[in-house]
Amino acid sequence: MTIARTICLGFIAVISVGTILLLFPITTSDGSWNDPITALFTATSAVCVTGLAVVDTGTHFSFWGQLIILFLIQIGGLGYMTTNTFLLLVIRKKFDLRQKVAIDQSFDRPFLQGSRNLIISIIATSLIFELTGFFLLTNLFSDHDNTIWLALFHSISAWNNAGFSLFSDSLMSYQSSLQANIIFPILIIFGGLGYQAIFEMFMWSKQKFEERVLNKNTEQIIFSLNSKIVSNTTLILLFLGTVAFFLTDFSNARVFGDLPLHERFLGAWFQSVTTRTAGFNSVDISNMTNAGLFITIAFMVIGASPSGTGGGLKTTTLRILINSTISTLKGKTEVIVYERRVPVNLILKAVGVLCASFTLLTTVTALIAITDPNLSFIQILFEVCSAFATVGLSTGITGSLSPLGKLIIIATMYIGRVGILIVINTLVKASPPSLIKYPEENLLVG
Amino acid sequence: MTIARTICLGFIAVISVGTILLLFPITTSDGSWNDPITALFTATSAVCVTGLAVVDTGTHFSFWGQLIILFLIQIGGLGYMTTNTFLLLVIRKKFDLRQKVAIDQSFDRPFLQGSRNLIISIIATSLIFELTGFFLLTNLFSDHDNTIWLALFHSISAWNNAGFSLFSDSLMSYQSSLQANIIFPILIIFGGLGYQAIFEMFMWSKQKFEERVLNKNTEQIIFSLNSKIVSNTTLILLFLGTVAFFLTDFSNARVFGDLPLHERFLGAWFQSVTTRTAGFNSVDISNMTNAGLFITIAFMVIGASPSGTGGGLKTTTLRILINSTISTLKGKTEVIVYERRVPVNLILKAVGVLCASFTLLTTVTALIAITDPNLSFIQILFEVCSAFATVGLSTGITGSLSPLGKLIIIATMYIGRVGILIVINTLVKASPPSLIKYPEENLLVG
Ligand SMILES: [K+]
Ligand SMILES: [K+]
Numbered sequence: 001m002t003i004a005r006t007i008c009l010g011f012i013a014v015i016s017v018g019t020i021l022l023l024f025p026i027t028t029s030d031g032s033w034n035d036p037i038t039a040l041f042t043a044t045s046a047v048c049v050t051g052l053a054v055v056d057t058g059t060h061f062s063f064w065g066q067l068i069i070l071f072l073i074q075i076g077g078l079g080y081m082t083t084n085t086f087l088l089l090v091i092r093k094k095f096d097l098r099q100k101v102a103i104d105q106s107f108d109r110p111f112l113q114g115s116r117n118l119i120i121s122i123i124a125t126s127l128i129f130e131l132t133g134f135f136l137l138t139n140l141f142s143d144h145d146n147t148i149w150l151a152l153f154h155s156i157s158a159w160n161n162a163g164f165s166l167f168s169d170s171l172m173s174y175q176s177s178l179q180a181n182i183i184f185p186i187l188i189i190f191g192g193l194g195y196q197a198i199f200e201m202f203m204w205s206k207q208k209f210e211e212r213v214l215n216k217n218t219e220q221i222i223f224s225l226n227s228k229i230v231s232n233t234t235l236i237l238l239f240l241g242t243v244a245f246f247l248t249d250f251s252n253a254r255v256f257g258d259l260p261l262h263e264r265f266l267g268a269w270f271q272s273v274t275t276r277t278a279g280f281n282s283v284d285i286s287n288m289t290n291a292g293l294f295i296t297i298a299f300m301v302i303g304a305s306p307s308g309t310g311g312g313l314k315t316t317t318l319r320i321l322i323n324s325t326i327s328t329l330k331g332k333t334e335v336i337v338y339e340r341r342v343p344v345n346l347i348l349k350a351v352g353v354l355c356a357s358f359t360l361l362t363t364v365t366a367l368i369a370i371t372d373p374n375l376s377f378i379q380i381l382f383e384v385c386s387a388f389a390t391v392g393l394s395t396g397i398t399g400s401l402s403p404l405g406k407l408i409i410i411a412t413m414y415i416g417r418v419g420i421l422i423v424i425n426t427l428v429k430a431s432p433p434s435l436i437k438y439p440e441e442n443l444l445v446g
Numbered sequence: 447m448t449i450a451r452t453i454c455l456g457f458i459a460v461i462s463v464g465t466i467l468l469l470f471p472i473t474t475s476d477g478s479w480n481d482p483i484t485a486l487f488t489a490t491s492a493v494c495v496t497g498l499a500v501v502d503t504g505t506h507f508s509f510w511g512q513l514i515i516l517f518l519i520q521i522g523g524l525g526y527m528t529t530n531t532f533l534l535l536v537i538r539k540k541f542d543l544r545q546k547v548a549i550d551q552s553f554d555r556p557f558l559q560g561s562r563n564l565i566i567s568i569i570a571t572s573l574i575f576e577l578t579g580f581f582l583l584t585n586l587f588s589d590h591d592n593t594i595w596l597a598l599f600h601s602i603s604a605w606n607n608a609g610f611s612l613f614s615d616s617l618m619s620y621q622s623s624l625q626a627n628i629i630f631p632i633l634i635i636f637g638g639l640g641y642q643a644i645f646e647m648f649m650w651s652k653q654k655f656e657e658r659v660l661n662k663n664t665e666q667i668i669f670s671l672n673s674k675i676v677s678n679t680t681l682i683l684l685f686l687g688t689v690a691f692f693l694t695d696f697s698n699a700r701v702f703g704d705l706p707l708h709e710r711f712l713g714a715w716f717q718s719v720t721t722r723t724a725g726f727n728s729v730d731i732s733n734m735t736n737a738g739l740f741i742t743i744a745f746m747v748i749g750a751s752p753s754g755t756g757g758g759l760k761t762t763t764l765r766i767l768i769n770s771t772i773s774t775l776k777g778k779t780e781v782i783v784y785e786r787r788v789p790v791n792l793i794l795k796a797v798g799v800l801c802a803s804f805t806l807l808t809t810v811t812a813l814i815a816i817t818d819p820n821l822s823f824i825q826i827l828f829e830v831c832s833a834f835a836t837v838g839l840s841t842g843i844t845g846s847l848s849p850l851g852k853l854i855i856i857a858t859m860y861i862g863r864v865g866i867l868i869v870i871n872t873l874v875k876a877s878p879p880s881l882i883k884y885p886e887e888n889l890l891v892g
Contacts, residue, residue, distance in 0.1 A: 369737035
């Protein structure tokens with residue numbers, strides 16, 4: 001079995017177990033059996049850390065139902081990294097070409113080759129962030145009866161960028177809380193950055209500490225290209241998103257137009273943080289202006305960083321595409337990012353991710369426009385992009401989708417999480433590489 | 447002055463003259479002065495062969511106004527090719543790197559280097575198609591008073607993929623006419639194919655004729671990669687479009703759902719032909735389903751072929767992007783199309799066209815969502831994509847856009863026609879090419 005297939009089936013297995021568990025009456029607060037589509041939707045949404053919900057997580061599910069959801073989120077969030085790493089370590093065999101492609105796509109991190117310690121450090125990092133978040137959130141939620149459970153659930157959900165909330169209005173009650181606007185963003189941003197960037201930042205901080213405070217003479221930490229791109233692009237996108245949302249809904253009283261200026265800023269900031277993959281919301285999405293919704297869609301599709309808990313096209317893909325554009329404008333034939341040349345196969349992969357993603361988004365949007373013709377177009381496009389990029393924001397239509405529409409969204413969440421190229425790779429039989437060297441020919445483009 | 451700048455300014459000059467001419471009372475049927483935005487919009491739409499109209503061309507403009515519009519269409523349609531060719535021949539100087547980039551983008555057709563005869567053959571081809579179309583259309587329009595003028599106007603408008611019609615409902619009265627569903631598509635498709643493909647097809651037919659009928663032993667015509675891609679991709683897209691529109695609006699009585707089956711097929715076929723750049727419509731666009739509108743948007747953005755009279759991303763760009771995706775799925779590091787290797791600079795150019803276009807479309811859509819908040823999102827997205835891809839289809843909102851919205855659409859039509867990379871190239875000062883060779887570094891994509 002190829003790695004691509006293993007990843008695809010692994011996710012299906014976890015989702016299946018989750019679906020079966022969520023069917024049972026013990027998982028609902030009114031003790032009734034869940035209908036299969038609700039169970040499947042919730043399990044998929046949790047394992048894929050998407051956060052779209054057809055029912056209100058906080059009221060529909062019992063404590064046990066919520067616990068299962070939280071386990072699925074944790075497995076889904078950790079799984080992407082550790083399962084893959086584990087598979088690689090266990091299987092320990094030579095990979096054929098087709099497997100290499102799959103690994104390349106799910107796992108091409110030079111940094112992550114080798115040791116079993118890696119898995120342990122990934123789990124440890126997750127635990128440290130989740131526990132820190134938990135303690136900080138107990139303070140935020142101290143006026144609730146079930147403070148502990150709320151803090152634990154939201155900390156894990158935020159770190160894994162899952163976007164599931166036990167409040168039926170997500171975090172809208174905490175719109176103006178400075179505390180909430182700091183704790184959640186930190187969990188979300190670091191969770192979305194990916195382990196490699198976090199490790200390198202940690203190593204760098206440690207080295208600086210040893211050098212400056214302990215006066216030790218240690219080796220300089222050189223950031224990998226991945227970490228540089230991921231951290232810089234994330235910062236730029238966070239800034240642009242804040243400005244964009246601040247402007248589009250500045251005077252929209254149904255979002256934050258009637259709040260004091262600094263609270264409008266907080267709302268825009270939180271929306272900028274959450275949109276690219278987390279999926280919590282501190283403002284009322286369904287009342288956003290078309291401009292705000294459309295910019296949300298654009299940011300959702302861009303997504304988070306690879307090897308983190310987020311989805312979308314990924315910041316690295318975006319950066320390669322932008323720098324390719326700059327290269328062609330300058331008449332250059334190579335793509336440079338931070339004084340490093342980007343290999344052609346990575347450019348092709350970025351193009352592949354983009355094209356396959358747009359084809360999927362277009363097809364799914366058209367299909368849902370057919371299955372649910374009563375919905376407005378922007379609601380459909382929003383829902384589809386949210387599902388694909390495992391964001392979980394919604395204009396509120398998720399629960400009222402037709403059964404067929406729900407199944408299509410389930411498939412979209414799955415493909416978005418596993419990775420579109422990996423899914424295609426599993427479905428399509430690759431041909432052996434050709435040894436023929438074809439001549440070049442010029443062509444008219446654009 | 448660079449070529450890129452010459453092209454940009456050339457279009458502006460023609461648009462300016464057209465705008466001034468269209469201001470005068472002699473151009474309107476009621477003898478009043480046109481307001482500046484109407485004149486500017488109409489002139490830009492005509493020169494850019496877009497076809498979006500803020501007023502009804504057939505009733506608002508007098509014969510003289512319509513004649514000016516027709517001239518602008520003819521200049522705009524021919525201009526792209528001949529002006530460029532002419533410029534190259536006249537200027538006859540060495541180009542610096544920056545100019546080369548611009549030329550590359552507007553003109554990289556190995557086939558079209560050299561002789562002045564080329565311009566003559568381009569004009570001749572246009573005249574032959576336009577005159578043939580004219581004669582055939584005199585028959586179609588024979589029950590009208592002004593048959594000659596209608597036939598001339600629509601023939602030129604169709605060949606140049608301009609989409610301007612003198613009927614206020616475009617070609618909806620000819621929805622079920624077999625004649626209209628053959629003549630218009632032939633003019634539109636060949637006009638959109640581009641001169642190179644037409645020339646090669648002509649040469650090929652001539653060679654086959656000489657070989658089979660005259661028994662001459664002539665040299666085989668080898669189709670260029672461009673012609674192969676352009677003709678095959680066009681055929682595939684025509685087929686897919688027909689199927690898609692047939693399905694999305696099959697049971698939509700407000701489009702063609704209440705017509706006999708074969709007329710529904712004709713409607714879908716015409717829509718498939720016209721959507722990728724021509725901009726006539728034989729069905730009521732404003733009543734299409736969301737699914738139909740969205741697929742129309744997708745086809746509009748894909749657009750026609752380079753060196754033809756159409757706009758959009760272009761079929762060659764699409765093909766390079768698709769084949770890059772296939773390459774990365776197969777784990778290959780080079781892109782092959784019809785047994786020819788695609789050079790890296792063309793891949794980068796395709797990426798550049800795609801990224802720059804999507805950035806523009808996103809920005810403009812968000813801006814119009816702000817300037818015209820009362821419009822539905824799909825209407826805005828539809829209008830913007832139609833303007834950018836010089837299509838000219840509309841859900842009927844063009845005339846009711848705010849003045850600022852109209853100006854934004856004018857700029858979008860201009861950028862879409864001139865070419866986004868050329869516009870950026872003119873605005874941004876290119877840096878001299880660097881001689882530093884940077885090392886490669888791996889990166890996580892997707
Ligand atoms: K999420
Ligand atoms: K047009």
